[in-house]
Amino acid sequence: MDAVLLERIRTEPDRSAAARLALEHQPGWYHTMDLLPGVATPGFADLRPLLARALPADLSGRRCLDVGTFDGFYAFAMEDRGAGEVVGIDVVDPEELEHPPLHREGNLKQARESKVMPGDGFHLAAAVRRSSARWLGCNVRHLTPEAIGGRVDFAVVGTILQHLRDPVGALERVRDTLRPGGEAVLIETISVPATLKHPRTAVAEFRPARPGNRYSWWVPNLAALKAWPAACGLEVAPGRPYLYRLPRQAGVGRGDWLAAVRVTRPDLTVPAQAVDLGR
Ligand SMILES: C[S@@+](CC[C@H](N)C(=O)[O-])C[C@H]1O[C@@H](n2cnc3c(N)ncnc32)[C@H](O)[C@@H]1O
Numbered sequence: 529m530d531a532v533l534l535e536r537i538r539t540e541p542d543r544s545a546a547a548r549l550a551l552e553h554q555p556g557w558y559h560t561m562d563l564l565p566g567v568a569t570p571g572f573a574d575l576r577p578l579l580a581r582a583l584p585a586d587l588s589g590r591r592c593l594d595v596g597t598f599d600g601f602y603a604f605a606m607e608d609r610g611a612g613e614v615v616g617i618d619v620v621d622p623e624e625l626e627h628p629p630l631h632r633e634g635n636l637k638q639a640r641e642s643k644v645m646p647g648d649g650f651h652l653a654a655a656v657r658r659s660s661a662r663w664l665g666c667n668v669r670h671l672t673p674e675a676i677g678g679r680v681d682f683a684v685v686g687t688i689l690q691h692l693r694d695p696v697g698a699l700e701r702v703r704d705t706l707r708p709g710g711e712a713v714l715i716e717t718i719s720v721p722a723t724l725k726h727p728r729t730a731v732a733e734f735r736p737a738r739p740g741n742r743y744s745w746w747v748p749n750l751a752a753l754k755a756w757p758a759a760c761g762l763e764v765a766p767g768r769p770y771l772y773r774l775p776r777q778a779g780v781g782r783g784d785w786l787a788a789v790r791v792t793r794p795d796l797t798v799p800a801q802a803v804d805l806g807r
Pocket residue numbers: 573575595596597598599601617618619624625626666667668669685686687688691715
């Protein structure tokens with residue numbers, strides 16, 4: 529993204545003109561999000577209705593990570609909630625995405641033709657918002673505390689696990705970036721039919737087997753979306769997570785909803801409480 533353009537947008541005194549410049553220079557948006565009050569990007573995914581229930585209201589002073597940030601919707605939402613520092617990571621090149629093999633060439637052709645470059649929407653939105661959130665090219669497979677300048681207090685993992693062959697491996701990488709006692713929220717697709725059919729058993733639908741699927745590998749039921757982080761040693765918040773029904777549109781599977789599962793990296797440095805064994 530052109531650094532001169534970004535500086536012009538950041539310093540333009542007329543903020544509506546700054547937003548217009550950003551919108552003119554981006555051929556397509558993934559996120560519908562507010563750049564200014566009353567000025568939103570025309571994105572594919574409007575997740576604004578779920579924010580109040582899915583994210584903590586107050587992230588004051590916390591160091592935050594947005595995994596698979598795309599245009600930065602959750603990164604900016606964390607900043608709006610007072611985060612002290614926000615880093616959003618994503619791939620640098622669509623070639624890095626884990627396309628199901630039969631659709632790899634078609635997906636890459638479409639990505640090239642769209643002229644949407646990873647990070648551009650984020651940088652343009654950040655310039656309009658005069659945000660200090662940072663975009664970092666980092667594949668989640670290579671995510672380490674060092675890669676993002678140290679551990680974080682809070683992370684969002686949003687609609688990325690279904691696009692990975694190895695979702696549990698990605699969650700291990702996220703776990704290691706959380707400080708002990710740090711928290712994350714997984715705002716991920718679940719299959720409602722698989723959840724109703726298997727309320728207690730962790731199962732995932734293998735989506736390359738579904739006609740029309742082009743981007744997804746595994747879509748879990750709710751039990752699996754809790755079992756995956758638990759398998760990495762993350763503590764899953766008890767109770768029913770917030771569920772959000774996705775609108776029916778291209779790319780959203782029938783019966784796919786989002787579930788916001790809260791997890792914590794246990795702080796093993798805190799001495800265990802004395803347990804009264806009743807003796
Ligand atoms: C469906 S979008 C979700 C965007 C946003 N997190 C949300 O929940 O609205 C998936 C995002 O994950 C990114 N992504 C996919 N595979 C990735 C990987 N291996 N490492 C980092 N980012 C990845 C994509 O480039 C894209 O930005």
